[in-house]
Amino acid sequence: MTHARARSRLPVVLVRILPASYPGMTGPQRGSDRGPTLLPARHGTVESMTHTAVLSGRGLTKRYGPRTVLHDTSIDVEPRGTLAIMGPSGSGKSTLLHLLSGIVQPDAGEVLLEGTAISALRESERTALRRRAFGFVFQSGQLLPELPAIENVALPLILDGMAVRAARDRAATFFAPLGIAGLEERRPGEMSGGQAQRVAIARAMVARPTVLFADEPTGALDARTSQDVMGILVEASRHLGTALVVVTHDPQVAGNCEHIVHMHDGRLAQRSAS
């Protein structure tokens, strides 16, 4: 599926609610009309850096005990690219995402964020980098239940040292564009699953990450809400100039991304354009 076709399937409201002046737009290069592209390397190889990938996995291998769950895997994500990682349960999708995002360390290979090898950083440096450069959306349960939505969204900014008032003000600008205006003071237990995922997307986006990782972001939602939430995720990434890496079982969800890679037994088996 082409990007244009994927976009045309999005509810009109999604396109309308994210105007050009979407909060968080920074330089002219962010949110420009240059189409997002992705440069997956041939799997199992380490390619020379002759392009401007924002995030690169090079020869990534991960073992748990005697078992290798990811084999010598290389993949590049260009700035503003959208990539879906698909594959059967246990094929290594989440492992690849955890390595690319610095949550888990590889046994071999390296991850480069804008040319910096994050696997070589100390744990404290990796944590700081993750907070600034990466956003995360998971299937569910990632919001703090005791905090209202506005404070959940503001939290990454507060943890990064921003004053509470300023963080709340910045967080507030994300509610209308994501279709959750009016829910600012609600706690996660008082929202639908789709609303909670939109709040989670706002939280993942509020620090304007370079790359947003989403692991089964629609796994707990019905088909229609899944498409709405996925559309929001893709549109918000596009407007903020954030690259998006999504792990999903769902071909319809993956179809929102420009590129799809398939994993099998810890290897990238195939790639396709959606």
Ligand SMILES: Nc1ncnc2c1ncn2[C@@H]1O[C@H](COP(=O)(O)OP(=O)(O)OP(=O)(O)O)[C@@H](O)[C@H]1O
């Ligand atoms: N911390 C761990 N310790 C031991 N084995 C692990 C660990 N994490 C993952 N694995 C194993 O690595 C393999 C790949 O797991 P991974 O979670 O990456 O697969 P997946 O494709 O994301 O699966 P699913 O779609 O079910 O989430 C599985 O066999 C899993 O049991």
